[in-house]
Amino acid sequence: MNVPMLDLKAQHAQIRDAVLQKLQQVVEEQAFILGQPVQDLEVRIAALSHAKHGIGVASGTDGLLLPLKALDLKPGDEVITSPFTFFATAGAIHNAGARPVFADIDPRTYNLDPAAVEAAITPRTRAILPVHLYGQMAALERLLPLARSRGVALIEDACQAIGARRKVDGEWRTAGELGTATSFSFFPSKNLGGWGDGGMVVTSDDRMGERVRRLRTHGGAKLYHHDEVGVNSRLDALQAAVLLAKLPYLQSWSETRRANAAWFCEALKSVAAVRTPVTDPLNEHIFHQYVIEAERRDALQAHLKAKGIGTAIYYPVPLHLQPCFAYLGYAAGQFPVAEAASHRVLALPVYPELTEAQQAYVAGAIREFYA
């Protein structure tokens, strides 16, 4: 049997006609830059995240870069984030002109450990940038008060967590609802993926919204009048059309991912060498990834590959050990939780179109490896 890590063709079969119809409209209009589909999607994604403004940008990476640029960071300013995330999180901090400062993660959820963040705060700290890794939200009820008490921004990297929720001080809050600004990615493999790159910033801060909107079109609110130097980073109208057609399915896709995750947790709970993912009881996880910790992880991955099962390692090298960040002066051993995780994590296929037979095959292959 073949079980790919992700099967976008299976998804495409369900949505093909709806997407092509939306695309056709854009093609007939020949209006490819911003325009109606982008505006419509901005309104819908802002509503979904309980935020006031949505600003379509070219990628989730730029969705982080532009709010950081809007903070007018100076050389030496610091932004605290996780070393256990996709590279873009820290890359955006660097490219916005600030210094990435890492803090270790919680070993259960792999999200920023608020105590480690607190210890990393200095007078140069300008923002805290939590990542809602794999689709479950970071401990905002602790990170927000830290940011507020220091008067610094909290930027959410929700690129893997669109629609995820967390109970914050007794109330359900959605990713993007509480941060100063939040980035979503529409990279094709994300829970809501386009047919190419795309991203969205949401914010309820009017001034932040205005700045990001301006920054995405070369810093000019009015055509050919530039208040500041921005970039060219707009969500493509064709991508917005694809995403509008897919958006009605997002919730049921995320629910099916949750059900698939629950199935795996049950099927693997008797395997002592495997730790199944821990969902913080405060979170409603959207399982962008289903990540186990496994003994002899690399050998398990090779075994699964030989059986036709795709898996992935997110992430094999924590960011403080990346060569490009050597200038920050970190050393191996400094973030032991992130480093241990990088040697043990393995993402299994969890996409909504996964069949029961495929799931049983994956679980069986894992049990067989440890038998």
Ligand SMILES: *Cc1c(COP(=O)(O)O)cnc(C)c1O
């Ligand atoms: C995907 C992702 C990004 C970047 O998104 P792109 O759309 O690929 O630029 C940033 N952070 C995290 C955690 C991601 O998973």
